[in-house]
Amino acid sequence: MLEPNSTIEQALKWARRKLTEHQISDDGMYDSAAIDSKVLLCGCLECEQIYLHTWPEKQLTIEQINTFHHMLEKRILGYPVAYIVGFRDFWSLRLTVSEATLIPRPETELLVELALDLSFDDSIRVLDLGTGTGAIALALASENKQWSVIGIDKNSEAVKLATLNATKNQLPDVEFIQSDWFSSIEKQKFDLIVSNPPYIEINDHHLTQGDVRFEPSSALTSGNNGLDDIRFIIVNSVNYLNHKGWLLLEHGNEQGGIVANLFTLNGFSNVRTECDLNGQPRVSMGQLNGLNS
Structure with a gap:
């Protein structure tokens, strides 16, 4: 004591x-x-x-x-530190967290960096799938106030939390919608789609270790090989991307090759996988070649 x-x-x-x-x-x-x-x-x-x-x-x-x-x-x-103190710093933002959402990780900032490095017009439409706390959507909006950014999550508590974080970080123009992936945004097109989706195998032993024991499994796991949601996003995003639009996905460090191949098989070009600060393959990205847009 x-x-x-x-x-x-x-x-x-x-x-x-x-x-x-x-x-x-x-x-x-x-x-x-x-x-x-x-x-x-x-x-x-x-x-x-x-x-x-x-x-x-x-x-x-x-x-x-x-x-x-x-x-x-x-x-x-x-118990995770972020849940104890009620917040986690991400990018230049302080985000309120709750047990309804995944805690934002430093590794995810790589996705934000890669998106910001792409060449876009001043005003584009951005979609963040599975937004959670709103971390990715709000980080992108904080760097480009002229971008139109929408974040979606199937969890209504996550949508409320992301909206709260938008207000607290003085980014009220970012819109958050409850949606099971693309279900509530039919017929809309975007220049950039980003996501940190669930990508862990249901039976992965890491789920019983560390902070993830306390985080919602729905934000972590995705089928027997961890790829169900990633595959769904890649296959369906071609219907929601504008000509030459980009898709960026975070994934597990052993999934880079498979994810990159899924990009190529679904009509994406300029496909590449980037490593995080630990040298682990972390984000794969591709540009829709226009045949399906």
Whole structure:
């Protein structure tokens, strides 16, 4: 237990030690025990991390110590940090999260970067399939205010959450609609379709490990080989893309070759797969060649 009148510095050292003892850490690339400690304490104090570094000798109140203890206990049980503090930073945005949606991952920022690197006119129509918190849609809209961006999700709670995030991040023009993939947007055409769909096999052993244990399985799994939703999106997107429109999909690190082949088989050209910062194949993309548009 933290002693009464413990300082910010002492609280961080104690939390890091406790998380390390319980092996709440990644496999070497990051000191996630230290990172988690800082994020949790910021959530407790309702401050930014610079405050922790600026005022390390500031003493915590008994109420703050008790709250921090409660947060740490939940993290030791494996509960995701984002769910504990109620938000996750993604791109330049702070997004409210809930157990109704997948927690945005840093790897997904690659999809945003690739979309922004494409050559488009100033004003295009963008569709984000399975938007969840609205992370991808809002990140793209934040960089291109003139783009018309729609995010869809079959989960009504996700739609409400994404709309809330749009308001909080001052991006009210982004539209969020409840839709089971393309079902509610028939006859509409887009210049860019993006998605981080479910792509994990139903029986994958990773589903019993780490943060994903607490996340909705409907946002994670997709059939026996993890490709059901990806295949559906690629096959059907040709009916919703304009001439020379682009489709970008995030996928598992062992699915790049299969996904790229699905792009080619369904009339896409300029097909390529890009790796994330860990060197893992993460996003495949292709441009509709116009024969089906």
